[in-house]
Amino acid sequence: MAPLFHALDAWDPAPLRRALVRGGYTQESLKQLGLAGTAFQGRAAGLFRESLPPGSPLKALVRLFMLGDSVAAADLLGTLGVDLGSLADLGLLTFGAGQVRSNVSLIPYADSWYASDFMRMHAEVPADYVMGLSPVTRLLVALSPKQRVDSVLELGCGGGWLSMQMRRAGINVTGIDISSRALEFARFNERLTGLSGIEWRQGSWFEPLGDRRFDLVCCNPPYVQSPGGPLTFREVASGAEQTCAHVLRHVAEHLNPGGIACVLLDWSHRNPDDWEQAPLEWAPSAGVRRWLFQLDSRSPVDYAWLWVRPDPRFSDPESASAEVKRWVAHHAAIGTGAISSGFMVVQRCEPGQEWTRCDSRTTGEIPSTANEEVVRVLTNETWLRTEPSDADLLQRRYLVPNGVKTEINTTLGDHGWQDRTIRLISPGKLSYDGQIDENLMRLLELCRKDRCPADMVAELRTRPEFDGIPDLDARIAALTRELVRFALITPA
Ligand SMILES: C[S@@+](CC[C@H](N)C(=O)[O-])C[C@H]1O[C@@H](n2cnc3c(N)ncnc32)[C@H](O)[C@@H]1O
Structure with missing residues (x-):
């Protein structure tokens, strides 16, 4: 297949970048019109065309680069101007009977643009x-x-x-x-x-x-x-x-x-x-x-x-x-x-x-x-995998990442708010998403405050409901191990 672009190494992209910004063909201005993204391609392209400001440079650029339409050269002169010829030499555009077509789709993202094939080329x-x-x-x-x-x-x-x-x-x-x-x-x-x-x-x-x-x-x-x-x-x-x-x-x-x-x-x-x-x-x-x-x-x-x-x-x-x-x-x-x-x-x-x-x-x-x-x-x-002991797990300090979140759900019943559940989601949404209890929330909070899980054991021992639980240390060590496994805390 013939190359798509000619003399790409010698091409100066600055005039095209300036022209696209001048014509408002940026992610920001499409967002302001409620038209960001490529979702309007395919069957919805007609709707997209209709929602653009009539006669605007933006409409001409969207039709050319996003929808793959043939656009009257006269409609592009205001933005792409004399650069139209060099973009045709480059292989980006094709001219015919006063009309211009783009050979590639060019979509604005963040502060730049990304070229690929038009969706229809798939077929x-x-x-x-x-x-x-x-x-x-x-x-x-x-x-x-x-x-x-x-x-x-x-x-x-x-x-x-x-x-x-x-x-x-x-x-x-x-x-x-x-x-x-x-x-x-x-x-x-x-x-x-x-x-x-x-x-x-x-x-x-x-x-x-x-x-x-x-x-x-x-x-x-x-x-x-x-x-x-x-x-x-x-x-x-x-x-x-x-x-x-x-x-x-x-x-x-x-x-x-x-x-x-x-x-x-x-x-x-x-x-x-x-x-x-x-x-x-x-x-x-x-x-x-x-x-x-x-x-x-x-x-x-x-x-x-x-x-x-x-x-x-x-x-x-x-x-x-x-x-x-x-x-x-x-x-x-x-x-x-x-x-x-x-x-x-x-x-x-x-x-x-x-x-x-x-x-x-x-x-x-x-x-x-x-x-x-x-x-x-x-x-x-x-x-x-180094199999840290319970004592090691309890005495350590841990780093707790930013962005750990919980969602608390309750249902209003005959006896007031009941069936309280707490769902915790890890910041990257990969390592944990599940139900936890208040004790685990407290353990995370203590670790975040540069305290160690042993402080949690001491805290619980002051509460009557935990009095007499002989293996409290082992239980908190096991919880700590789970938090490490779910990457909610990392050994400092
Ligand atoms: C799913 S696309 C991903 C393209 C790009 N990384 C992206 O995410 O937009 C897979 C890519 O693998 C390339 N590919 C297919 N077979 C290949 C091979 N044997 N060696 C290297 N690349 C190959 C295709 O040409 C295509 O560009």
Whole structure:
């Protein structure tokens, strides 16, 4: 396929950036109009068009870059002006009969823009389609720890969103993708964003790396459990090895000692209960700590519908239903009972320090600070494997992260407010979400005030209801151990 952009290295992105700001094509101004995001694409695009100020430069830019419309060149002259010609030379725009079309979707995010293929291209040039910014990519950014990281590898970097977030934090970044088209987008995005120095490499997974190692490896692979299909960005051809399996099998070989890999996954399994098996088989356990997290699990038909419903190739009911049947037949043939979504964190460690932990929790939107919780889980689980004694647990001081929250629920009954329950949620929403009691709240509070769990034992002993409980120490030590395990406190 012909290159998308021409002479990208010589292109000065400053005039385009200025023009986009001048035309109001920023996330902020779209937000003010109540139109932020890309949700208005596809079938709702007409509504979106109607809600823009008529004749405004913003309307012309939204139609050009967000909706993929042909726009009269005259409507763009006020904003893109003489730069229209150079943007056509670059390959961003195409002219014809007084009309201009953009060859790529360009969406404003924060203080910049992100280029990818238009959604409709999904149906037109499937194999090379480059996806836009998705919630899943943001999830991977949120999970990936940046602290004390000098080098990052992004496997399957696509348009380069995660690589750019890491570069922005001053980290050395290498982005690998098999698709030359994806790497063209990545280079364009890097220039448009005003970043530089990311090493973009074309190749399959680890192949271009030799024995290079990194502090952090991140991967949002083509993990969709489909019957096989042509879309390189999301699935593998029928019969090919699962990409998640391949990445997990080899990722530890490219980690520095103590280095962390964060890999998003979907995987098929036989029964709802045997969800841990496949990913643990893929990631070798020698010399690594493994944390497998299941975020969701669906039946094959629900899963098929999740992917087929938004797919522009199956917008009419007949083709959508035939496609769902194809997926369901495939999963019946291979004995799939459920399909899980989640992630695995792998940390390279010395032999003898390995552990494996599996958690399952449905969470709402994971906050951007979740990576701090990932680090806390790795640190705490490793510390717990040293089997600290009850006395050690009770005498220690602990750090309590910011953002620990409780929700208290009561029901008004005949005897007043009753059935009080307290739900505690960890700040990253990963390590804990469940019911607790006042004693646990108090223990957390004491730890936060730089007191130790032994102070809690002393406090309880002054209360008559705890008088005569001989194993109070052991009970509070056990509670403390749980708090460490749930990363709500970390040994100072
Ligand atoms: C789900 S997309 C993620 C893209 C990007 N990281 C993001 O989150 O927006 C998966 C990416 O993996 C790339 N990919 C597929 N097969 C690959 C392979 N064998 N080696 C390297 N990258 C591959 C695709 O081209 C695609 O860009």
